[in-house]
Amino acid sequence: MSQYLPIVVMAILASIFAAGSFIASGIFAPKRPTAAKSAPYECGIVPRRGPAQRFPVRFYLVAMIFIIFDIEIVFLYPWAVAFHQLSTFGFVEVLVFAVAVFSSFVYLVGNGALDWGPKKRLQPLVEDETESISSELVA
Amino acid sequence: MSGLVQVINSAPALMASVAIHFPSVQYGDLVPELALLVGALVAMVSSALARTKDISFPYTGIGIVTVVLAGVWSYHLSTIVASSGPKAIVAGAMAVDGFSTFLMVLIAVSLLLVILLAEAFIYEVGSRGPDFVALLLLSGSGAMFMASAEDLLVLFVGLEILSIALYVLVAYCAQVTLSREAAFKYFILGGFSSAILLYGIALTYGATGTTNIGQIALFLSQNTLTSNGVLLGGMALIIVGLGFKIAAVPFQLWTPDVYQGAPTTVTGYMASVAKAGGFAGLLRVLYVSFQTVRIDWRPVILVMCVLTLFTGSILALVQRDVKRLLAYSSINHAGFILIGLYVATQSSLGDSLYYVFAYSIMAIGSFGCVSIIGHLKGSTEGPLDIDSLRGLAREHPRLAVVFAILLVAQSGAPFTIGFLAKFSVVSAAALGQHYELAVLAMLSAVIAVYFYLRVVFAMYRPPLTADTEGESGLTLTDDSGDVMIEEDGALDQGDLLTVTRSRTIPVAASLSVGLALAMTIGFGIVANPLISFASSAIPLH
Secondary structure, rough: HHHHHHHHHHHHHHHHHHHHHHHHHHHHHHOOHHHHHHOOOOOOOOOOOOOOOOOOHHHHHHHHHHHHHHHHHHHHHHHOOOHHHHHHHHHHHHHHHHHHHHHHHHHHOOOOOOOOOOOOOOOOOOHHHHHHHHHHHHH | HHHHHHHHHHHHHHHOOOOOOOOOOOOOHHHHHHHHHHHHHHHHHHHHHHHOOOOOOOHHHHHHHHHHHHHHHHHHHHHHHHOOOOEOOOOOOOOEEHHHHHHHHHHHHHHHHHHHHHHHHHHHHHOEEEEEEEEHHHHHHHHHHHHOOOOOHHHHHHHHHHHHHHHHHHHOOOOHHHHHHHHHHHHHHHHHHHHHHHHHHHHHHHHOOOOHHHHHHHHHHHHHOOOOOHHHHHHHHHHHHHHHHOOOOOOOOOOHHHHHHHHHHHHHHHHHHHOOOOOOOHHHHHHHHOOOHHHHHHHHHHHHHHHHHHHHHHHHHHOOOOOOOOHHHHHHHHHHHHHHHHHHHHHHHHHHHHHHHHHHHHHHHHHHHHHHHHHHHHOOOOEOOHHOOOOOOOHHHHHHHHHHHHHHHOOOOOOOOHHHHHHHHHHHHHOOOOHHHHHHHHHHHHHHHHHHHHHHHHHOOOOOHHHHHHHHHHHHHHOOHHHHHHHHHHHHHHHHHHHHOOOOOHHHHHHHHHHHHHHHHHHHOOOHHHHHHHHHHOOOO
16 A cells, blocks of 8 residues: 555645645735626637527537447457458458448438538428529519 | 566467357347348438438338338247247347247337327427338337347347437427427436446446356356345346336336327337336346345335335326326336236246236327327327317217227226236236235226226316307307307307318327227237237246
8 A cells, every 4th residue: 555655645735735725815815806807808809799699500410420430430440450350250240330330321411411501401490482582583 | 567568468469369259140030120120221221312201101111011020020939939949049148038029029019009100190290201210110129139138238238229219209309398308308317227227237247247147147046145235236226227217116207207298109109118128128137137136136126016006006196197197107007017026936927028018008009099189189299188188089989989998908997908917917916925015006006097087087078168168058048049049050160160170080090099909908808819928928047
């Protein structure tokens, strides 16, 4: 156990230092808050308006695609290392696995995960009235 | 440090020297699970490639074909088991025995009913296209893996396949706030219970040195643990983890909210297949693995069983929503199923499985009726107040009769599957000389009759608005005949209007509910096939 003693001493010293800093700054620091001081600090620039409330985040679809291939590589890499030992059985199993993973990729693409343009939506929020109106105007 | 270097250096040599033993896989034994997985993949890919997402029946067709294949093949496996005995497959990780094949047939039948119901309703409100079938098949395959798991890790993986797809299914109508809340609760508590189960598996592994269900039993029969704290901890955590899935008290708190908020079809699925999966795990692990230490887990199961019986039946009395009421009734039924586990003999296990089968069929039928009634009342797949059932018998007499029969069957009326199920578990308790438990079970059944009949009476009472209309009509007739005729004409017109406005019952839904009803009554009158099938549902070892 004695070999752990330095770690224990270090942990105690660290805690004392952390607690001591907080206590010391609480006791000694002058407290004269002004409006500018208590405003949230953002790179020194005074915020003029609140952050945008809703904006389209497509990260979750990207994250899903990432996870699909991430999981695939997690299994493919050890398989590749042990390819010769795993022989035909391993090959067939990995093939089945790859087909399953690929079909989930097909599903994602089929549902518009890679349509990055502003036009296409996964689910249209409203019927496209503007398009029909504009086509009437053109006609 | 030098030791570490040695280990690292020797690792490639070690790897090269160890030959990998492949399990011999007879794929014929895995057809039910594989069929569902392949069906799910086919449905998923074809829905992705299809131009339009408005057509649902091809996917329903895919679902029905795979489910029927899985069910028929499961039955085929059960006949093989009956003739040549149970066996462990895939290097002892899974089992083909009476227990697994019985549950797989049950899962396939339940899936068939749920797919038909979904075809009728879910696409109307889900607005998410036909992914439903893919998720349902995936989830069902998870339940089948649980039913045939002979290894705790396979059980866990099966539970995850079942649950993860089910989280999405519960959130299928995510635009409804109630549904979102239900999905969130189910997700959080489901993840929580999975973690607890996994910890229990880890502790059991620590105590016995194996995760194989048969090997654990072997180890415990050959060795006596001098300090069995780790084993008891593992056992307790496994009971808690699976207790969440079967909604046994005190792990039932999520049930009413989730059952109410989920789309009614999904609720029917949860009550049948998800519960069957949970019970498959609980029955097999406790009965087989921990057979020699049953003195430790049986008191726990007894307390859970009695609490579940009474919490379910008493809290159901005060519910105002039909789906919540059926959720508490499902808790009550879980108590009955636990009786067979508490008695813990081979025949009582069969009684429990028979009860699982009976309850699944009746539950899907009842939730199917709730689906239909909700659809007719204009809140498809949503919650359903008991008062809104009033007058149903006048408008839709056949539907009311069917729903009444299914509810009365759940309460244990004779000539139905529900009576035989209750009779078998209670008589198992009596045979095991647990007379107090048998009396308590019957007492809770009597309480349960009241709330089932409450729903039935609600259907056969006149609607609230019609009451007042009738009274006003009577007072008018006293005044003069002309007014009466006018009033009658107005009423007729009103009736016509409601007839044209009211929706029709979809064919698929009536087919599903009709099948459930046929099985409820059919297996209640011609009881022998199912009872003998259930009594042959013996786990391996």
